[in-house]
Amino acid sequence: xxxxxxxxxxxxxxxxxxxxxxxxxxxxxxxxxxxxxxxxxxxxxxxxxxxxxxxxxxxxxxxxxxxxxxxxxxxxxxxxxxxxxxxxxxxxxxxx
Numbered sequence: 001x002x003x004x005x006x007x008x009x010x011x012x013x014x015x016x017x018x019x020x021x022x023x024x025x026x027x028x029x030x031x032x033x034x035x036x037x038x039x040x041x042x043x044x045x046x047x048x049x050x051x052x053x054x055x056x057x058x059x060x061x062x063x064x065x066x067x068x069x070x071x072x073x074x075x076x077x078x079x080x081x082x083x084x085x086x087x088x089x090x091x092x093x094x095x096x
Contacts, residue, residue, distance in 0.1 A: 044070040
């Protein structure tokens with residue numbers, strides 16, 4: 001059986017590129033996560049205002065449902081950020 005080997009220059013090029021591609025992918029994921037956290041916080045704030053101004057029973061029920069869903073989503077994203085070592089500074093200044 002004949003095995004073909006990659007040329008050495010190709011192996012060096014692959015080794016060089018992988019960490020950069022990985023770090024770029026990680027930076028992109030962190031940036032997208034920061035955007036989602038910001039969006040989830042705005043949705044949570046909107047849900048709080050909706051709850052504050054709800055009058056009828058159906059409005060209150062919907063406001064409670066929306067508020068709980070928004071809180072859960074925000075908490076989930078913050079947990080994900082913690083696992084990715086994204087700090088509050090990154091979140092506040094939009095750095096990833």
